[in-house]
Amino acid sequence: MVSPARKRAAASELQEKFEVSQRRACSTVDQPRSSQRYAAKPRDDESQLLKRMLELVGQHCRYGYRRITALLRAEGWQVNHKRVYRLWRKEGLKVPQKERKRRRLGVS
Structure with missing residues (x-):
């Protein structure tokens, strides 16, 4: 496709x-x-949304695009999860894998 x-x-x-x-x-x-x-018309608030989205990702590195969408909506942004996902992919964002807990060294 x-x-x-x-x-x-x-x-x-x-x-x-x-x-x-x-x-x-x-x-x-x-x-x-x-x-x-067809010529795509970029939205006026796209850069502001992206800036705020990156700020939230910086604060909450373990959050995915769905939770970031929820935070943006709570702040009053009229935003769709598909739009956030499109920007997420465009910026190359990923949720990092959780690191395993390291076992303690020493006598057990």
């Missing part, structure tokens, strides 16, 4: 490389032309 963004890039590359029409390039990669012309 290829995302529309990747199909958009492939169709653009076909147009440039082989000098074909947008109609032919889109039909080749099975991309609707309306999707080809």
Whole structure:
């Protein structure tokens, strides 16, 4: 399964490389032309949300994106868990594995 963004890039590359029409390039990669012309509009508060999200991750390193979403909602952000997950993946965030307890050395 290829995302529309990747199909958009492939169709653009076909147009440039082989000098074909947008109609032919889109039909080749099975991309609707309306999707080809679509330009994503970034949200106004995206940078502020990302900044606050990274602050929360810094404070609570063991929290995942679901709990970070809950904290953001508690603070009053109108945020969807899918949006937080998209930003989470974009930033390359992961919850670190729990370290095992080390056994004490010495006489048992």
